[in-house]
Amino acid sequence: xxxxxxxxxxxxxxxxxxxxxxxxxxxxxxxxxxxxxxxxxxxxxxxxxxxxxxxxxxxxxxxxxxxxxxxxxxxxxxxxxxxxxxxxxxxxxxxxxxxxxxxxxxxxxxxxxxxxxxxxxxxxxxxxxxxxxxxxxxxxxxxxxxxxxxxxxxxxxxxxxxxxxxxxxxxxxxxxxxxxxxxxxxxxxxxxxxxxxxxxxxxxxxxxxxxxxxxxxxxxxxxxxxxxxxxxxxxxxxxxxxxxxxxxxxxxxxxxxxxxxxxxxxxxxxxxxxxxxxxxxxxxxxxxxxxxxxxxxxxxxxxxxxxxxxxxxxxxxxxxxxxxxxxxxxxxxxxxxxxxxxxxxxxxxxxxxxxxxxxxxxxxxxxxxxxxxxxxxxxxxxxxxxxxxxxxxxxxxxxxxxxxxxxxxxxxxxxxxxxxxxxxxxxxxxxxxxxxxxxxxxxxxxxxxxxxxxxxxxxxxxxxxxxxxxxxxxxxxxxxxxxxx
Numbered sequence: 174x175x176x177x178x179x180x181x182x183x184x185x186x187x188x189x190x191x192x193x194x195x196x197x198x199x200x201x202x203x204x205x206x207x208x209x210x211x212x213x214x215x216x217x218x219x220x221x222x223x224x225x226x227x228x229x230x231x232x233x234x235x236x237x238x239x240x241x242x243x244x245x246x247x248x249x250x251x252x253x254x255x256x257x258x259x260x261x262x263x264x265x266x267x268x269x270x271x272x273x274x275x276x277x278x279x280x281x282x283x284x285x286x287x288x289x290x291x292x293x294x295x296x297x298x299x300x301x302x303x304x305x306x307x308x309x310x311x312x313x314x315x316x317x318x319x320x321x322x323x324x325x326x327x328x329x330x331x332x333x334x335x336x337x338x339x340x341x342x343x344x345x346x347x348x349x350x351x352x353x354x355x356x357x358x359x360x361x362x363x364x365x366x367x368x369x370x371x372x373x374x375x376x377x378x379x380x381x382x383x384x385x386x387x388x389x390x391x392x393x394x395x396x397x398x399x400x401x402x403x404x405x406x407x408x409x410x411x412x413x414x415x416x417x418x419x420x421x422x423x424x425x426x427x428x429x430x431x432x433x434x435x436x437x438x439x440x441x442x443x444x445x446x447x448x449x450x451x452x453x454x455x456x457x458x459x460x461x462x463x464x465x466x467x468x469x470x471x472x473x474x475x476x477x478x479x480x481x482x483x484x485x486x487x488x489x490x491x492x493x494x495x496x497x498x499x500x501x502x503x504x505x506x507x508x509x510x511x512x513x514x515x516x517x518x519x520x521x522x523x524x525x526x527x528x529x530x531x532x533x534x535x536x537x538x539x540x541x542x543x544x545x546x547x548x549x550x551x552x553x554x555x556x557x558x559x560x561x562x563x564x565x566x567x568x569x570x571x572x573x574x575x576x577x578x579x580x581x582x583x584x585x586x587x588x589x590x591x592x593x594x595x596x597x598x599x600x601x602x603x604x605x606x607x608x609x610x611x612x613x614x615x616x617x618x619x620x621x622x623x624x625x626x627x628x629x630x631x632x633x634x635x636x637x638x639x640x641x642x643x644x645x646x647x648x649x650x651x652x653x654x655x656x657x658x
Contacts, residue, residue: 225622228658242273245655247355249547253647254300255632256593266548267294268306268355272313280320287314287339291356292398296548302395304385305546308356309398311385314338328370337361337383337405342376342415343428344455344470346496346537346554353540353547359383361405372419379412381405382536384439406439411536421456424464428455434535447478449490449533463504466512470496478529480521492519492532494554496542500563509566514579516542520556520588524598531555531588544577544611544630549649551581551609551632555591558582573615580608583637595641603636619656626653 228240250265274287293306316336324331339359342348351357362380386401387394394401413432421427432451436444453472460466471494478490500512518532534554543552543559552559561579568574582604589596590606613628632647 223620225620226658227622237278239276239278240274241658242271243655243657244272245270245653247547247651247653249545249549249649249651251548251647251649253645255551255634255638255642255645255647262297264297264300264548266296266306268292268547269294270355274314283318283320285314285316285318286312289313289357293355293395296396301389302392303389304356304387304395306355307395307398308385308403310400311403312337313357313359324367326369329367331365331367333363333365335363338364338380340364340378340380340536342413343417343430344468344496345541346470346494347430347432347451347453347472347535348413349536349538351538353545354538355547356385358536359403360411374417376415377413379410381407382409382411382436384409408435408437408439410435424458424461426457426459430454432535434533443482445479445481445484446487447476447490447533449474449476449478449535451533451535453494460502460510462502462508465499465501467499468496470494474532478531478533480524480529480531488527488529490529492530494518494532494534507566507568510564512563512565514542514559514561514563514577516554516557516559516561517584518554518557520583520585520591522585522587524587530585531591543579544609545628545649545651547649547651549630549632550592551607551630553592556584556588558584571617575611575613577611578608579611580635581606590637593642595638597637597641602640605635606637607635608633622658623654623656626655627651 228242232240234240246267246269248265248267250263252263254262254264269290269292271290272287274285276283276285278284289308289311291306291308291311293302296302296306314337316334316338318332318334321331321333323329337359339350339357340348341350349358360378360380360382362378364376364378364380366374366376368374383403383405385403387399389395411432411434413430415428415430417426417428419426430453434447434449434451437446438444451472451474453470455468455470457468458466474490474492474494476490477487479485479487495517497515498512500510502508502510518534519530521529521531532555537554538546539550539553540546559579559581561577563575563577565573565575583590583606586600586602586604587596587598609630609632611628611630613626615624615626617624629648629650632649634642634644634646638644
């Protein structure tokens with residue numbers, strides 16, 4: 174039944190395009206009194222309402238039912254596979270993702286389901302495909318939600334969700350619904366969010382992270398996009414408390430949070446066991462035309478962890494992350510934004526001291542700061558020091574262009590370049606890993622119902638990578654088209 178619901182989504186694309194060329198006659202608006210056949214004719218011949226084509230409008234869904242989705246196709250190419258587990262040479266992949274969400278609702282209760290179908294084609298046979306690219310026909314979300322008003326004060330709202338669900342919190346550095354990656358993290362549990370009209374919000378959750386299947390160890394199943402339903406395990410737990418307040422001082426918002434994670438090997442899936450506690454705070458001034466903006470986020474992490482999947486020794490864990498950025502957005506039609514960036518995430522300072530200092534970014538996403546993921550994914554929030562400069566703006570109407578330049582250094586010379594496995598335990602190979610130059614261009618299409626995106630990232634190898642790898646630079650490019658319906 175799930176497959177039958179998902180397969181028609183790509184077939185809707187011709188309808189999306191044709192609906193823009195020749196809008197279908199619209200039924201009379203609710204409340205319009207039709208007194209004659211001429212009135213009916215005029216109503217049916219009225220211009221279609223502005224905005225993109227939607228499945229909600231196409232099926233004439235009632236107010237108590239919502240339906241929407243997305244279809245996305247992306248081609249990725251990498252000129253030089255630079256990671257230590259990979260052979261030399263280029264690599265390409267073509268990935269598809271279809272989402273279909275449905276909600277039944279009334280004033281108090283709602284029931285939401287969302288289906289995901291993520292597939293990959295054309296990956297080199299000598300390369301490991303992962304669950305970051307493939308998760309065919311899966312129930313991404315299935316939860317019941319209850320809405321409350323005037324819970325603690327006369328003007329507050331609270332929403333409680335129970336079931337399988339995705340989550341986005343704060344800066345998205347620790348908890349996020351994946352956007353660029355072809356598959357999406359989801360969790361089984363309970364989530365409650367309270368908001369006041371004064372700008373305060375508190376969110377608490379207790380969940381079991383969902384394990385995507387088939388696992389990376391089953392390459393045959395992944396390459397054939399085999400359907401295996403994901404699972405949750407009681408041994409794996411993720412919980413937290415997140416609070417925010419707007420206008421703590423003029424034009425400055427603040428967030429405080431705590432996240433707990435307990436992960437261990439389950440079934441036949443090995444992970445780096447860890448029990449971590451992360452406390453942090455974020456302060457920021459939002460972007461506004463003709464105004465400066467800035468952001469500061471700090472998080473400290475402690476507990477116990479193991480350095481990799483095969484390790485058996487629990488180490489004392491102590492690590493931190495710091496992000497600082499700031500810039501200016503010009504009051505101009507180009508919306509030109511100039512931004513300076515700085516990130517530091519600790520690495521393990523000594524492989525033999527019985528401690529682990531490598532930061533763990535939990536379920537956050539690196540895309541918006543460190544460039545494309547997919548088959549590129551050059552850096553993440555572990556053992557890095559990285560300043561940077563970013564320019565963003567619109568050119569030739571609604572074409573959005575973003576250019577980012579960032580050098581990357583190891584925070585600890587004795588720890589690894591974590592996305593590759595390259596490591597010099599003696600710390601004699603240098604600290605400067607590589608420089609990354611990224612260009613991204615986006616353009617909305619079909620009245621906002623679709624978006625075209627093309628981008629590239631050039632990885633220029635430096636001292637550390639040249640000493641431990643082959644030293645060859647790598648160029649990543651992608652072309653992507655996404656439709657919302």
